[in-house]
Amino acid sequence: KAGVTQTPRYLIKTRGQQVTLSCSPISGHRSVSWYQQTPGQGLQFLFEYFSETQRNKGNFPGRFSGRQFSNSRSEMNVSTLELGDSALYLCASSLVVRYNEQFFGPGTRLTVL
Amino acid sequence: KNEVEQSPQNLTAQEGEFITINCSYSVGISALHWLQQHPGGGIVSLFMLSSGKKKHGRLIATINIQEKHSSLHITASHPRDSAVYICAVRDDKIIFGKGTRLHILP
Numbered sequence: 321k322a323g324v325t326q327t328p329r330y331l332i333k334t335r336g337q338q339v340t341l342s343c344s345p346i347s348g349h350r351s352v353s354w355y356q357q358t359p360g361q362g363l364q365f366l367f368e369y370f371s372e373t374q375r376n377k378g379n380f381p382g383r384f385s386g387r388q389f390s391n392s393r394s395e396m397n398v399s400t401l402e403l404g405d406s407a408l409y410l411c412a413s414s415l416v417v418r419y420n421e422q423f424f425g426p427g428t429r430l431t432v433l
Numbered sequence: 434k435n436e437v438e439q440s441p442q443n444l445t446a447q448e449g450e451f452i453t454i455n456c457s458y459s460v461g462i463s464a465l466h467w468l469q470q471h472p473g474g475g476i477v478s479l480f481m482l483s484s485g486k487k488k489h490g491r492l493i494a495t496i497n498i499q500e501k502h503s504s505l506h507i508t509a510s511h512p513r514d515s516a517v518y519i520c521a522v523r524d525d526k527i528i529f530g531k532g533t534r535l536h537i538l539p
Contacts, residue, residue: 353527357474363519363529376526408474422466424476 322347324413324425332431338399341428345392345413351375352394353422354386357408366409369394370416398430406432436460439520439530447538452507454533456520459501467494467505468519470532476519479505512537 325344333339345352354366365378369388386396392413398405408429412422437458446452456465467479480487480494482503487494491510496503507514515537520530 362531363521365527365529368526378526410474410476412476421478421481423478424468427474429474 324411324423326409326411326425326428328428329426330429330431332433333401334433335401335403337401338397339401339430340395340397341409341411341430343394343396343411343413343425345394345411346423349413349415349423350392351414351416351420352388352392353412353414354394354396355410355412356380357410357427358404358406363410366396401432403432406430435531436528437520437522437530439518439533441533442531443534443536445536445538446510448511450510450537452510452514452535452537454505454518454520454535456503456505456530457501458503458520458522458528460522460528461524462522463524464522465496465503466521466523466527467503468521470517470519472516479518507535510537512539 327342351370353368355363357363367386368376372388383399388394408427410427412424414420414422440455464481464483466481468476469479470476482496491508493506517532517534519532521527
């Protein structure tokens with residue numbers, strides 16, 4: 321069974337631009353979560369989707385948004401990029417929310433110049 | 434005070450030593466996760482616990498719900514165990530510890 325895939329793996333953008341990251345979960349998994357990892361803050365929860373509905377959201381500004389499609393694939397969007405948005409963005413999938421093991425993708429490393 | 438505290442932050446040990454990494458949390462949880470992250474960023478879920486103890490190979494994870502504390506043990510440590518180990522707790526949301534950087538010397 322294929323693992324969680326994320327595209328692109330690396331991305332360089334400039335301040336003010338917007339970016340869209342994609343996550344394809346393991347086949348059959350209906351929950352996708354997104355995380356941001358930086359050297360200063362570590363791993364932080366962005367949002368969680370299940371069956372196309374956002375179930376939870378972390379403490380990030382409205383510039384960060386996401387969605388999930390009917391095939392469980394998910395995208396996250398960051399608008400008006402800031403230097404501090406440079407990070408590794410990870411997604412993880414699980415069968416359902418809360419009580420299941422999560423399987424992580426390799427991440428997208430975003431650099432904002 | 435962070436809601437999830439890990440100790441130690443850094444640990445260097447000789448191959449073969451018994452390793453213990455601790456995680457204390459201050460919030461109500463439905464489950465606790467131990468994650469492993471190797472250089473390059475890939476994260477692997479090692480354990481998900483809501484009570485008691487789990488074992489997988491040389492890894493053992495325990496949790497004490499009353500004391501809000503969990504430990505991850507590695508027996509007969511090996512250089513390939515060198516990684517960052519991250520504790521995460523979840524109820525509605527997931528909160529991560531800062532991680533413990535483990536380096537096993539051959």
